[in-house]
Amino acid sequence: MLNAFSGGDVRAAEAPLIDAGQGDTLMQRAAHGLFGVVLGLLRDAGRGTYGATAVVLAGSGNNGADALYAGERLLRRGVGATAVLTSERVHADALDAFVRAGGTTVRLDGADVSDLAAHAAAADVVIDGILGTGASGGLRGTAADLVRAIDAAAGPRAARSALVVACDLPSGIGVDTGLVQGPVLAADATVTFGAAKPGLLIGDGAVAAGQLHVVDIGLDLAPFPPAARTLLDADAAALLRVPGARDHKYSRGVLGVAAGSIRYPGAAALAVGAALATGVGMVRYLGPPAVAALIHQRNPEAVASTGPVAEARSQAWLVGPGAVDDDDQRTRARDAITSGLPVVVDAGALTEVPERVGPQVILTPHAGELREVLAARGVEAERSAIEAEPAHFALRAAEATGATVLLKGFTTIVAAPSGALFVQADATPWLATAGSGDTLSGIVGALAATLAEDDGAAERIGVDPVDLWAAVAAAGALIHGRAGRRAARRGPVVVSDLPGDIGAVVADLLEERRLAM
Ligand SMILES: NC(=O)C1=CN([C@@H]2O[C@H](COP(=O)(O)OP(=O)(O)OC[C@H]3O[C@@H](n4cnc5c(N)ncnc54)[C@H](OP(=O)(O)O)[C@@H]3O)[C@@H](O)[C@H]2O)[C@@H](O)CC1
Numbered sequence: 447m448l449n450a451f452s453g454g455d456v457r458a459a460e461a462p463l464i465d466a467g468q469g470d471t472l473m474q475r476a477a478h479g480l481f482g483v484v485l486g487l488l489r490d491a492g493r494g495t496y497g498a499t500a501v502v503l504a505g506s507g508n509n510g511a512d513a514l515y516a517g518e519r520l521l522r523r524g525v526g527a528t529a530v531l532t533s534e535r536v537h538a539d540a541l542d543a544f545v546r547a548g549g550t551t552v553r554l555d556g557a558d559v560s561d562l563a564a565h566a567a568a569a570d571v572v573i574d575g576i577l578g579t580g581a582s583g584g585l586r587g588t589a590a591d592l593v594r595a596i597d598a599a600a601g602p603r604a605a606r607s608a609l610v611v612a613c614d615l616p617s618g619i620g621v622d623t624g625l626v627q628g629p630v631l632a633a634d635a636t637v638t639f640g641a642a643k644p645g646l647l648i649g650d651g652a653v654a655a656g657q658l659h660v661v662d663i664g665l666d667l668a669p670f671p672p673a674a675r676t677l678l679d680a681d682a683a684a685l686l687r688v689p690g691a692r693d694h695k696y697s698r699g700v701l702g703v704a705a706g707s708i709r710y711p712g713a714a715a716l717a718v719g720a721a722l723a724t725g726v727g728m729v730r731y732l733g734p735p736a737v738a739a740l741i742h743q744r745n746p747e748a749v750a751s752t753g754p755v756a757e758a759r760s761q762a763w764l765v766g767p768g769a770v771d772d773d774d775q776r777t778r779a780r781d782a783i784t785s786g787l788p789v790v791v792d793a794g795a796l797t798e799v800p801e802r803v804g805p806q807v808i809l810t811p812h813a814g815e816l817r818e819v820l821a822a823r824g825v826e827a828e829r830s831a832i833e834a835e836p837a838h839f840a841l842r843a844a845e846a847t848g849a850t851v852l853l854k855g856f857t858t859i860v861a862a863p864s865g866a867l868f869v870q871a872d873a874t875p876w877l878a879t880a881g882s883g884d885t886l887s888g889i890v891g892a893l894a895a896t897l898a899e900d901d902g903a904a905e906r907i908g909v910d911p912v913d914l915w916a917a918v919a920a921a922g923a924l925i926h927g928r929a930g931r932r933a934a935r936r937g938p939v940v941v942s943d944l945p946g947d948i949g950a951v952v953a954d955l956l957e958e959r960r961l962a963m
């Protein structure tokens with residue numbers, strides 16, 4: 447599990463060490479970690495250090511100091527480095543060290559911004575040390591102008607020649623929210639100190655951060671609760687249930703599915719295919735015979751009927767995908783949601799959620815659907831606001847409903863009603879295609895069915911039992927994202943082909959788990 451801590455908590459963890467006179471040691475550890483990553487990136491890009499050029503954007507605070515000390519180390523390895531001082535103030539010792547190592551400096555104030563931007567765009571590496579955890583709001587003033595100009599001069603990240611490495615975080619992102627309010631220099635890599643910060647995992651902040659490196663600088667974060675967590679492969683693998691010799695189809699977990707309608711039969715077929723590929727004892731399908739017939743073309747093993755939820759014994763339910771204009775499906779959704787069993791609630795069923803439910807009810811809206819879930823509970827928010835601050839609004843929805851809320855997007859946010867937050871960035875933009883969400887709900891449903899009677903699951907991955915369903919949803923997002931990336935190696939993702947990839951990802955995760963034991 448990758449734990450992210452709020453900027454405030456990281457600073458609180460630093461405080462006793464700084465009081466004990468170790469501030470400089472922390473800074474040198476941070477700078478050394480940053481230097482090491484830059485060195486590795488230069489090597490990977492085949493550029494080496496001698497003759498390479500670096501531009502260090504150094505702000506007024508300790509973030510600028512970290513960047514300058516990393517620049518000092520690069521200078522001693524033969525890199526030609528220029529520091530652009532973005533504020534009147536600068537850390538005197540760090541600047542002194544940088545200059546003594548042979549670095550040149552330019553004050554942004556009074557300089558020609560487009561000249562500086564052109565110089566930065568032509569460098570081998572740009573280190574962004576304008577703002578760190580001391581930032582408030584987006585970049586302002588001339589620093590904002592500089593970043594805008596560098597961005598324009600260097601071009602989009604994929605086409606740039608200069609590598610951009612963010613010091614602690616891309617300057618201008620919300621440390622705890624990932625909210626991007628002004629210009630931000632999208633980084634190829636971010637080297638963050640002490641622990642990941644939530645803003646590096648969430649939404650636009652995660653996009654700007656690029657590849658994340660966490661450098662241990664010796665902070666003790668144990669007393670602080672993580673502000674966000676990301677499941678790693680080993681965590682998802684620990685939630686996969688491998689059948690034993692005494693298992694049978696019922697003991698492995700049965701997933702009831704009330705999805706699809708005459709108008710949208712495909713969603714049910716996609717969800718069922720994904721659930722079977724994730725691994726369940728059985729899928730019981732409830733819905734129109736015409737939809738069952740479509741499901742059976744690909745998955746004849748699904749057991750179908752037209753009866754009510756009460757007559758289809760299951761360990762978990764999946765309701766909603768493609769269930770539109772169908773009163774029977776609406777009734778089944780309501781019955782499943784109030785059954786007390788874990789239930790994944792998607793699309794058309796989101797409007798059937800009563801005032802208050804428990805965390806075993808897993809809502810899987812996209813931003814537009816979340817807007818409606820919130821509006822139904824008196825919370826008005828624009829879709830764009832939800833997309834800009836997905837974690838904030840997912841937590842609001844979890845709090846308002848009592849449900850676990852998985853918010854789909856570039857990063858998948860899972861909020862538990864306890865306030866726990868999981869963020870997964872496993873997906874590929876190729877998964878942004880019709881039917882993708884149906885397969886995600888099928889995966890989460892299958893995991894829920896197999897874990898519904900597994901009392902040790904929360905402990906196995908080190909989460910509080912009340913947050914188990916959030917972790918299960920996050921594991922579903924991980925498997926879905928990895929399956930999408932695997933599928934994208936063949937070309938644009940065709941969602942109906944995804945079950946093959948889901949099965950392969952499950953096999954890979956289980957193999958990694960076996961090797962780790
Ligand atoms: N503590 C430690 O020992 C360690 C800390 N570490 C490092 O320190 C970093 C935190 O350093 P920090 O606290 O000095 O804050 P930091 O982010 O550099 O700058 C804040 C200054 O920027 C300004 N400013 C604010 N908002 C702005 C805006 N929107 N737009 C423009 N300017 C803005 C504002 O200055 P002002 O404008 O008020 O003059 C404010 O004072 C942390 O990220 C990590 O890298 C590591 O070395 C490990 C040890």
Ligand SMILES: [K+]
Pocket residue numbers: 509574575576577578612613614615616617
């Ligand atoms: K920075």
